Amino acid sequence: MEETKNYTIITGSSKGIGKNLAIEFAKNGHNLILVARGSEILSDLKKQLESLYNVSIEVFPCDLNDLQQVEKVFNQINNYNINCLINNAGIGIFTKVEEIDNKELLMQMNVNVLAPIMITKMLLPNLSKNKGSVINICSVLSYMPNTKSSVYTAGKSALYAFSNTLRLEYPHLHVLTVHPITVETTFFTDPNYLNNIKTKLKPELVAKKVFRAYKKKKRRLNIPKLIFWLNLFYQICPKFIDKLNRKYFSHK
Ligand SMILES: NC(=O)c1ccc[n+]([C@@H]2O[C@H](COP(=O)([O-])OP(=O)(O)OC[C@H]3O[C@@H](n4cnc5c(N)ncnc54)[C@H](OP(=O)(O)O)[C@@H]3O)[C@@H](O)[C@H]2O)c1
Structure with missing residues (x-):
C-alpha cells in the first residue's frame, strides 16, 4: 500500500452530482480519489478541497469508456x-433505440455499467479488508421505463441488479x-x-442525502421517497403507469 490513510x-x-459528492465527503473529513476525464477541473477541485477541509486528495484522469485504461488506472488506485x-460517472444519450x-450504445454501456462493475471487482479485496461501502448512483429509471431511454434504462437497471447481487455475495460490504x-x-x-421539467433536484441536495444514507448504512435511497410507491404501483398495474408515463414523464 502506498498510503495508510x-x-x-x-x-x-468533475461536475454535477459527483463534484457535489466530493465537496460533501471532503467537508466530512474523507480523503478522496477523484476520477473523470477532465483532469484540469479535477486538479482545481483538489486544490480547493485540500485548502478548505484539510483532507488528502488524489486525482486520476481516466476515460471510463476505455476499459483497458480503466484496468490500468484502477490497478494504480x-x-x-x-x-x-x-x-457515479454516467452518460445519457436519449433517443429511440433504432x-x-x-x-x-457501447459508450453508454461501458461508462454506466461495465466500468463500474469492473472497478468494483478490481477493488473488492481492498474494500473487503476495510469492510467498506460501494455506492452506485443509479436512477429512478432503474425501476421504470421512460421513452427515448431504453439503453440508459437497461444500464441503470443492470447496475441496480449488480448491486443487489453484490450485497448478497459480500454481506460484510x-x-x-x-x-x-x-x-x-x-x-x-x-x-x-430541464426547463420543461417542473420537479427537479439540486445536486447539492442529492449529495447531502447520499452522505446521510452512507453514514446510516442504508441499502437504497430514493430521492424523493415517493419513488418507492411509484415503483410499487408499476409492479402492480404497469398498464396504468405506462399511460401516466407517456402523458406526464416523456418530455425528452
Ligand atoms: N442528472 C440527472 O437528472 C440524473 C438523474 C438520475 C441519475 N443520474 C446519474 O447521476 C450520475 C451523475 O450524473 P450528473 O447529472 O452529475 O451528470 P454530469 O453533470 O453530466 O456529470 C457526469 C460526470 O461523469 C463523468 N463522465 C462522463 N463520461 C465519462 C467517461 N467516459 N469517463 C470518465 N468520466 C466520465 C463526467 O466527467 P468528465 O466529462 O470530466 O469525464 C462528469 O464528472 C450519472 O450516473 C447519472 O446517470 C443523473
Whole structure:
C-alpha cells in the first residue's frame, strides 16, 4: 500500500452530482480519489478541497469508456487503502433505440455499467479488508421505463441488479443504491429539457442525502421517497403507469 490513510473514490467528480459528492465527503473529513476525464477541473477541485477541509486528495484522469485504461488506472488506485467506492460517472444519450448510433450504445454501456462493475471487482479485496461501502448512483429509471431511454434504462437497471447481487455475495460490504429523479446538472445536452421539467433536484441536495444514507448504512435511497410507491404501483398495474408515463414523464 502506498498510503495508510483511507480514501473514498468518486468517479465522475468533475461536475454535477459527483463534484457535489466530493465537496460533501471532503467537508466530512474523507480523503478522496477523484476520477473523470477532465483532469484540469479535477486538479482545481483538489486544490480547493485540500485548502478548505484539510483532507488528502488524489486525482486520476481516466476515460471510463476505455476499459483497458480503466484496468490500468484502477490497478494504480488499488495501491491506496479504499474504504468507499462511489460509482457515479454516467452518460445519457436519449433517443429511440433504432436511432442510437452503435458507438454511443457501447459508450453508454461501458461508462454506466461495465466500468463500474469492473472497478468494483478490481477493488473488492481492498474494500473487503476495510469492510467498506460501494455506492452506485443509479436512477429512478432503474425501476421504470421512460421513452427515448431504453439503453440508459437497461444500464441503470443492470447496475441496480449488480448491486443487489453484490450485497448478497459480500454481506460484510455495505452496498447502497441511489435513485434520483431529474437533477439540475449538465447531464442533459438539450438545454430545453430541464426547463420543461417542473420537479427537479439540486445536486447539492442529492449529495447531502447520499452522505446521510452512507453514514446510516442504508441499502437504497430514493430521492424523493415517493419513488418507492411509484415503483410499487408499476409492479402492480404497469398498464396504468405506462399511460401516466407517456402523458406526464416523456418530455425528452
Ligand atoms: N442528472 C440527472 O437528472 C440524473 C438523474 C438520475 C441519475 N443520474 C446519474 O447521476 C450520475 C451523475 O450524473 P450528473 O447529472 O452529475 O451528470 P454530469 O453533470 O453530466 O456529470 C457526469 C460526470 O461523469 C463523468 N463522465 C462522463 N463520461 C465519462 C467517461 N467516459 N469517463 C470518465 N468520466 C466520465 C463526467 O466527467 P468528465 O466529462 O470530466 O469525464 C462528469 O464528472 C450519472 O450516473 C447519472 O446517470 C443523473
